[in-house]
Amino acid sequence: MSSFLSKLRVSITLWIFWALLSIRNLHIARVIFNAVTKPTSSQKPWMVTDPQEKTCVWVLEGAASLKQEELYDRIRKADIVLVWVHGGAMVFGSAAQNMEPFIKWIKLFKEKKSLNVVICGVEYRLAPENPVPAQFEDVATAYTHIVKDLGIPATKIILGGDSAGSLLGPEAVIYSREFNHLLPNNGYQLPIPAGYVLSSPVAEVLNPCPSMEENKRKDYNPPTMKYLGSYVNSGPSGFQPKPWVLFNDDYNLKANAPKSVLVFVGGHEIGRDENILIAKRFSDGGVDTTVITEQYPHNWFLLGPSVVDEPSVNEKADEKFVNWVIESIAKA
Template identity: 25%
Template structure:
């Protein structure tokens, strides 16, 4: 027994040592940042988790995606006394619905929540606290969508499930005490991309009520330019450094990760499309105050037909909602967009905000000056993981929901 314990501890020690050397934390946190040490601590934990996931996959114990899903699902479920909670299926899509217990004379608003996780991890369970928070603070019925995950279910299965669940809920809203004209779609990170894509897919549906609003929380919205100011400034920022963001995107599409090495040197966009996309995706559209932390315009890159063929799926508005035509953008519902200063995806949100406003769509914008990718999820998770930026963002989102 003692020998087995020694072997176990030795193996564990080796795994820990290898994990930390495999991917050393390189986070750059500005001086004067509040809760700086707490932020560093969580960055170490996150880097260790991602590194261990990669090692376990390399040695054939489990896949990286499955390990990360397991880690996220250890979050204790919240026994929230405010809701009747049911697991259902909308068509073939798993959902969990949170209905307030307190009765009301009228119909409530309904919120469909699409969780983040790069289309590969995250779940109904891991986002239960998030859904309960928004439902409780806005007195809404919340539907958490358990869409299928990659790589077992390749893209665009995730979008298809979210769209299917949304249409089903819109058609049956009154069965759950929801006003069909007060349905809001909401999501964070990759779930923000799904939110935007679903909203766009519904603009020409005359057989359904119009969505009341869309809530995009630090969303991924484009795969055209990975050298925007936010990508440069936050290249080594905690939680979602640039290389990790690109790797997760490629894994979502089941593409070879080796192209990460050339993506900054070789263009995957042909010249005609570059001219088209520059109207929507360009550093010129980023306000000057967001370039003060540094920005170096990227040099002209050689076009690669091979890379274009590989990346072609990312130019579809389902994957990159920022690339939708103006005729679609102009019909979208009112939006709430949350961006974080220390997030590679910050400029995606800023550019989408501009596109919506240019097309006459009302936008409520919340920018977290000390925000980072994942701050909303962490703050809802537990007292130990809460951050001031997350509290501010949660309050702003809840206030928007209450008034919508």
């Protein structure tokens, strides 16, 4: 595809995203979003909901045809388990919305490194029907099932997510370890995984955010979209401390974080400065933090060719991601 056609495709995609996210009626926005992101006929054979724990949607080759024991055997024998929490400002989206990058990653690890990777997409309850801490509870439940019920060593697990979902995993680990009475885990403390991957992390804590004005015409996220902050702050009074607790200096971040964190930042996103702030929080806390920045809009790493007009950018980012995951597993 020529450079002109690539840029035209990206421009049209960004406009469509902007139009979707500008819809004020959440029900209509969800219907459209789910229609756009639903798995294709070729992707469906790769996914299956866990027979015992519905918060886990497993992605691996031939998943849909596997019986329970066959599925669990494949998961246990995998070299790496990637647990992914989807974005969508906690108000829309699903575990299946990222099937394209999931399948691409599985194939890359197999073809380039001869490693078997399985992915668990976390199907968490959405706000506002399910207020905080429902989302954190569901992430903790999925992770607990993986490490406790299935017996997967935390040293084989990479916990990742995109946009608002990227912080649900680290926060669930912190709540479980420091404030476990707040989550329905019967006092079980989640083990620290081998690494965190945060793709365009969003918390809506930086106000004002200089990049909001600078990038308001470059990003597809409307500057007026403020779902996340309002729902996080409207949680029950008994749920203390409120998210995002990783910004709280009253606990030891390094003691509750993996050795390695990878952060993807969009240089053209309105939340760029907040992405950098979150990465800095981990780095200042003594965590080995790698930041990959490209001059593209929000969540460019997951959306890939949809918003990135230069194929080499996607290829380079995927290669760095694969190498970082392998290095993090080795260090765990």
